[in-house]
Amino acid sequence: SQQGEEDPQALSIQEGENATMNCSYKTSINNLQWYRQNSGRGLVHLILIRSNEREKHSGRLRVTLDTSKKSSSLLITASRAADTASYFCAHGSGNTGKLIFGQGTTLQVKP
Amino acid sequence: SAVISQKPSRDICQRGTSLTIQCQVDSQVTMMFWYRQQPGQSLTLIATANQGSEATYESGFVIDKFPISRPNLTFSTLTVSNMSPEDSSIYLCSVTTGEKLFFGSGTQLSVL
DSSP states (O other), X not given: OOOOEEEOSEEEEETTSOEEEEEEOSSOOSEEEEEXXXXXXXXXXXXXXXXXXXXXXXXXXXXXXXXXXXXXXXXXXXXXXXXXXXXXXXXXXXXXXXXXXXXXXXXXXXX | OOOEEEEOSEEEEOTTOOEEEEEEESSOOSEEEEEEEOTTOOEEEEEXXXXXXXXXXXXXXXXXXXXXXXXXXXXXXXXXXXXXXGGOEEEEEEEESSSSEEEOOOEEEEEO
């Protein structure tokens, strides 16, 4: 399977703390993306990092990419209770438009 | 961006029956994707649906079980046929307008 792995599977933190989740993948990639899913519903795109980029920021989100290790991390700073959700990394390759999703990390932020 | 209306949002079905899920997009898109998310699991791609051609199925998924229609550039349906309890999952349609995916709100299917 080309599906990537994420760790931790579950993360529970207090509001205000930072949350870090990691993703590994197996194939060469054009880009790596992170998505958020609330309560098992539709996913929402958070951020995309290209294979030639090493770090990217968007608001409270910071994403890193290490193509030599085939890994990425998502950092959410100053977490809020509303950040409680499942987070998935996904990568595409070629021009098919298809994305392969990681196993996901379930984040709980306690108020 | 794209806004996708997916219905039904949830359904409870009897074993052996079929359910058709609809997705309507607010703009014309070439590729639509159907994903399955089994309980507590990640998303698995079922098939890619392009307008004017047959859907392309991923390994482990077949047209007889998951027939897909794509009559135009804004609409698609996925049918889950001859359902069994193992088909209980969330089914999601998505579209791409470039590199990102936009998702419908999902259909939560329970098969008794």
